[in-house]
Amino acid sequence: MCFDEGLAFPMNLMEALEIIKRPIAEDSPTLAISLACGFTPLHLQTFLRAQLRLRFPDREIKIDTGLFGDLLGNLERLRWEQTDAVAVIIEWSDIDSRLGIRNLGGWRPADLTDVLQMAERRLQRLFNAIQNLSQTLPCICSLPTQPFPPLFTPVTYQSGEVEMRLRELASHLGASLAQLPRVRLVSSQALDEISPLRDRFDIRAEVMSGFPYKLPHAASLAELLARLIHNPLPKKGLITDLDDTLWSGILGEVGVENICWDLESHALANGLYQQFLASLASAGVLIGVASKNDQEIVERAFERTDLHLPRNCIFPLECNWSRKSESVQRILRAWNISADAVVFVDDSPMEADEVQSAFPAMDCRIFPKNDAPGLWMLLRELRDSFGKSFLAEEDAFRLDSIRASAVLQQSAALSGTSQDDFLRDAEAVIVFDCGRSADARALELINKTNQFNLNGRRISESEWVRRMSKEDSFLLTVQYEDKYGRLGKIAALAGKLEQQQIRVDYWVMSCRAFSRRIEHQCLKYLFEKFEADKIVLDFQATERNRPLLEFFEQTKASPIGTPLELTKAAYLARIPTLFHHIENKTHE
Amino acid sequence: MSEQNPLLVQCFAAIFPKLPVDQIPNATTETVPEWDSLATVTLAALLEQEFGAPVDVFDLPELNSFSAVQNHLKKHRQSQ
Numbered sequence: 310m311c312f313d314e315g316l317a318f319p320m321n322l323m324e325a326l327e328i329i330k331r332p333i334a335e336d337s338p339t340l341a342i343s344l345a346c347g348f349t350p351l352h353l354q355t356f357l358r359a360q361l362r363l364r365f366p367d368r369e370i371k372i373d374t375g376l377f378g379d380l381l382g383n384l385e386r387l388r389w390e391q392t393d394a395v396a397v398i399i400e401w402s403d404i405d406s407r408l409g410i411r412n413l414g415g416w417r418p419a420d421l422t423d424v425l426q427m428a429e430r431r432l433q434r435l436f437n438a439i440q441n442l443s444q445t446l447p448c449i450c451s452l453p454t455q456p457f458p459p460l461f462t463p464v465t466y467q468s469g470e471v472e473m474r475l476r477e478l479a480s481h482l483g484a485s486l487a488q489l490p491r492v493r494l495v496s497s498q499a500l501d502e503i504s505p506l507r508d509r510f511d512i513r514a515e516v517m518s519g520f521p522y523k524l525p526h527a528a529s530l531a532e533l534l535a536r537l538i539h540n541p542l543p544k545k546g547l548i549t550d551l552d553d554t555l556w557s558g559i560l561g562e563v564g565v566e567n568i569c570w571d572l573e574s575h576a577l578a579n580g581l582y583q584q585f586l587a588s589l590a591s592a593g594v595l596i597g598v599a600s601k602n603d604q605e606i607v608e609r610a611f612e613r614t615d616l617h618l619p620r621n622c623i624f625p626l627e628c629n630w631s632r633k634s635e636s637v638q639r640i641l642r643a644w645n646i647s648a649d650a651v652v653f654v655d656d657s658p659m660e661a662d663e664v665q666s667a668f669p670a671m672d673c674r675i676f677p678k679n680d681a682p683g684l685w686m687l688l689r690e691l692r693d694s695f696g697k698s699f700l701a702e703e704d705a706f707r708l709d710s711i712r713a714s715a716v717l718q719q720s721a722a723l724s725g726t727s728q729d730d731f732l733r734d735a736e737a738v739i740v741f742d743c744g745r746s747a748d749a750r751a752l753e754l755i756n757k758t759n760q761f762n763l764n765g766r767r768i769s770e771s772e773w774v775r776r777m778s779k780e781d782s783f784l785l786t787v788q789y790e791d792k793y794g795r796l797g798k799i800a801a802l803a804g805k806l807e808q809q810q811i812r813v814d815y816w817v818m819s820c821r822a823f824s825r826r827i828e829h830q831c832l833k834y835l836f837e838k839f840e841a842d843k844i845v846l847d848f849q850a851t852e853r854n855r856p857l858l859e860f861f862e863q864t865k866a867s868p869i870g871t872p873l874e875l876t877k878a879a880y881l882a883r884i885p886t887l888f889h890h891i892e893n894k895t896h897e
Numbered sequence: 898m899s900e901q902n903p904l905l906v907q908c909f910a911a912i913f914p915k916l917p918v919d920q921i922p923n924a925t926t927e928t929v930p931e932w933d934s935l936a937t938v939t940l941a942a943l944l945e946q947e948f949g950a951p952v953d954v955f956d957l958p959e960l961n962s963f964s965a966v967q968n969h970l971k972k973h974r975q976s977q
Contacts (some may be wrong), residue, residue: 312954517954
């Protein structure tokens with residue numbers, strides 16, 4: 310669980326203080342976090358700072374805290390302009406101080422009835438405050454983690470109505486918060502696993518300093534908070550083996566009818582794995598197969614209707630007798646993504662090693678045979694690699710559009726028609742949406758696109774929202790569809806308007822949308838929309854943005870520099886014919 | 898000067914990173930500007946974690962110098 314394998318888990322206070330002391334360059338950018346809680350944050354703040362230093366080694370970590378005993382006020386006073394994210398720690402005593410031990414407000418049954426009534430109102434106010442903040446900031450929230458004091462009338466090992474009503478109210482708050490786009494909730498289950506309830510409350514520290522957590526609990530909670538603040542991008546694709554992995558049995562030996570994946574055949578692990586991959590596929594994860602098998606028999610195996618992972622969830626299906634790494638290479642090419650965004654799963658350690666040597670950046674896993682705990686761990690780790698807070702519309706048809714792209718390229722090559730003829734017949738429709746919305750899909754594209762990326766710059770959620778609140782900024786998003794399928798929102802271009810010119814500092818396009826001249830249309834649209842004479846682009850060559858460089862080489866006569874200037878007349882004279890039907894999304 | 902406990906010196910160095918190590922044995926709340934009540938509470942937590950020596954809330958104000966902390970640890974050892 311611990312981020313740095315050299316450290317104990319949970320981290321101890323001395324380690325945390327040592328990590329905080331690590332030198333950092335004076336001009337390092339700041340990561341400003343607001344830690345909002347009703348207690349003295351003390352060691353939680355120390356552990357959080359240390360965990361963030363591990364995850365953001367090049368950032369100066371600044372943690373602001375508020376007033377003791379006033380969580381709600383701390384949230385309402387928070388200055389979002391100076392903060393990158395807020396961590397909200399809610400404990401029972403923040404819902405009503407009588408649920409803590411520092412205020413002697415009464416634990417009589419009549420008091421508890423009043424506590425319930427107050428709690429409902431208090432939680433509504435907390436929700437409103439967090440909802441308000443989440444319009445502009447990522448909010449990482451933790452619901453009550455502490456045990457109740459012995460304030461209820463039943464014995465401590467019996468749950469009574471008041472306790473259950475309070476838990477219901479807290480759960481209701483959690484369910485409401487989880488629906489907000491920029492809110493990420495700490496998983497109670499994950500916290501329970503690493504911080505047992507009996508080791509959480511430190512009554513001595515609570516009395517002495519107003520800090521209610523035992524050190525290991527503070528360390529555990531800080532680690533989960535830091536992970537959610539860090540929020541790394543999920544992996545994009547999974548390449549799986551078939552025999553003794555997706556199903557039990559060697560297909561070529563036992564035949565289509567005798568491969569299995571159910572409890573009765575002692576192959577539940579394979580069934581669970583199939584079910585898990587189907588879940589990933591439906592969330593937009595690309596699933597490919599690399600198997601040493603004959604393609605024909607594998608295709609027949611996928612005709613079995615009892616498979617939990619249907620054939621149409623898989624692309625490409627690479628079945629041959631060559632090295633696995635060669636199949637993996639072809640799959641990466643079809644997906645047009647890099648090895649570091651992919652997980653490879655195979656039951657053979659030798660095959661996993663061979664692929665790992667060919668692609669050191671790939672996460673290669675061994676499928677555990679006859680090892681139920683190993684499978685449980687694998688599925689959990691895979692979920693952590695691919696987990697998403699929200700599914701975008703594009704997740705639903707990503708695989709279809711990649712498959713359609715392959716068909717498109719194949720049919721263009723086979724038909725022998727020119728690219729012009731092909732694109733003319735594609736019936737392409739581009740929908741442009743230009744405005745100042747802090748669009749979440751555009752942010753996702755900016756932070757995960759490598760190839761068609763103007764300069765490789767990434768941007769945090771809070772910076773993104775701040776940027777879009779400025780009067781002179783704009784965001785152009787691009788949706789695309791043609792007769793081969795719908796690609797959805799595949800490009801974003803952000804910049805600001807200056808006198809007679811447009812300055813563009815973010816421009817990304819999904820690799821699924823290459824070869825359709827969408828990029829040509831984007832700049833043409835900008836020139837026309839803003840009646841500008843010149844577009845200045847903050848282009849920076851990176852190790853991976855060759856496609857964008859090639860686009861500029863094609864559309865600009867003079868050498869490619871930084872920044873890069875395009876004039877309207879010269880640009881329009883150099884671009885090829887565009888066949889798209891253009892639609893504008895209008896805003897009321 | 899009594900023998901210094903290296904682990905205790907390490908604790909002080911962790912809490913007061915700006916304090917030169919050779920000045921730690923002479924450190925007091927008067928001479929170290931960063932030594933405030935929060936630093937004392939952090940020190941108390943480290944004493945419990947690293948030495949298994951809890952500090953009573955009423956003893957906190959007495960932890961006002963390196964030598965006072967050493968004495969606290971000595972008393973704790975003797976009471977075991």
